[in-house]
Amino acid sequence: MPELPEVETSRRGIAPKLVNQQVRDVIIRQPALRWPITPSVTDLRGQTIDSIQRRGKYLLIYAATGCAILHLGMSGHLRIVSSDTPFKKHDHVAIVLASNDSLRFHDPRRFGALLWTTDDPLCHPLLARLGPEPLSRAFNADYLWQQVNHSRRTIKTLIMDGTVVAGVGNIYAAEALFLASIDPRKTAGNIDSDGSRKLVQAIKHVLKQAIKAGGTTLKDFLGSDGKPGYFKQSLQVYGRGGNPCFQCRNTLNEIRLNQRNTVFCSYCQR
DNA sequence: ATAATAACCTGAGGGC
DNA sequence: TGCCCTCAGGTTATTA
Numbered sequence A: 001m002p003e004l005p006e007v008e009t010s011r012r013g014i015a016p017k018l019v020n021q022q023v024r025d026v027i028i029r030q031p032a033l034r035w036p037i038t039p040s041v042t043d044l045r046g047q048t049i050d051s052i053q054r055r056g057k058y059l060l061i062y063a064a065t066g067c068a069i070l071h072l073g074m075s076g077h078l079r080i081v082s083s084d085t086p087f088k089k090h091d092h093v094a095i096v097l098a099s100n101d102s103l104r105f106h107d108p109r110r111f112g113a114l115l116w117t118t119d120d121p122l123c124h125p126l127l128a129r130l131g132p133e134p135l136s137r138a139f140n141a142d143y144l145w146q147q148v149n150h151s152r153r154t155i156k157t158l159i160m161d162g163t164v165v166a167g168v169g170n171i172y173a174a175e176a177l178f179l180a181s182i183d184p185r186k187t188a189g190n191i192d193s194d195g196s197r198k199l200v201q202a203i204k205h206v207l208k209q210a211i212k213a214g215g216t217t218l219k220d221f222l223g224s225d226g227k228p229g230y231f232k233q234s235l236q237v238y239g240r241g242g243n244p245c246f247q248c249r250n251t252l253n254e255i256r257l258n259q260r261n262t263v264f265c266s267y268c269q270r
Numbered sequence B: 001a002t003a004a005t006a007a008c009c010t011g012a013g014g015g016c
Numbered sequence C: 001t002g003c004c005c006t007c008a009g010g011t012t013a014t015t016a
Helices: A004-018 A039-044 A141-148 A155-159 A170-179 A193-212
Strands: A023-028 A051-055 A058-062 A067-071 A077-082 A091-097 A101-106 A113-117 A253-257 A260-264
Touching: A004 A051, A004 A058, A004 A077, A004 A091, A004 A101, A004 A193, A023 A039, A039 A113, A141 A155, A141 A193, A155 A170, A155 A193, A170 A193, A170 A260
Parallel strands: none
Antiparallel strands: A023 A091, A051 A058, A058 A067, A067 A113, A077 A101, A091 A101, A253 A260
């Protein structure tokens, strides 16, 4: 479900309710996520939350003695509710605050994760190898040009590789390639420096616009306030296979690339 | 070393 | 209704 814009939307939604709040309780109802929830995440009890950061699609909840690392997987979302709100099916974790707000981690498919570390979370094995943040200056045309150089993979596969750039998933990879007029099947090594520049620009643009719209709600993504994101209306290709391209009116192609559904316009994207 | 694939789960939707 | 199949916004571990 959530790519970088949805995770950032969640971060912005929960941060005002969590930061500087004391944690009254941590309730783990279902520990069997992508990895077992680290039992010591209950160390948060009694501590004050210092800040909530994002790295790629990971949320980092910092407290004095450690940091909770949270990933929403494919189907996860976070909501802030009053702590007396009944649990729903697949509400796996609750972080209950002194304010009586409760952060609920809901994740039907359980591909998400909640880990606790007392080290620098950025050095955690899951985060240490992540590529640059797509919206940072480190992600620029020169960098991508270096990455595509000599790669035999398709360009879409490459930009979805978190070690190349963090947080670009299936929706925004497709959208960015359309904006950059690049065929997703193109071998990365055949992208020239101009293509790299356009693609970097397109990725930044589409992510920024999606964050502005509160993310993309396809079926079940909701912000922490329970409201959907509105970027779906702006999608140019994702989910539009068989429909006319908004630019040239030709029928959009739909193929499978690396076991992922991929939509593109074979006229506009070369 | 690089790249494809199998795996972790539930739920929705389509075909029969 | 229900059974079986396929597919879904992600990422690691395993295999080739």
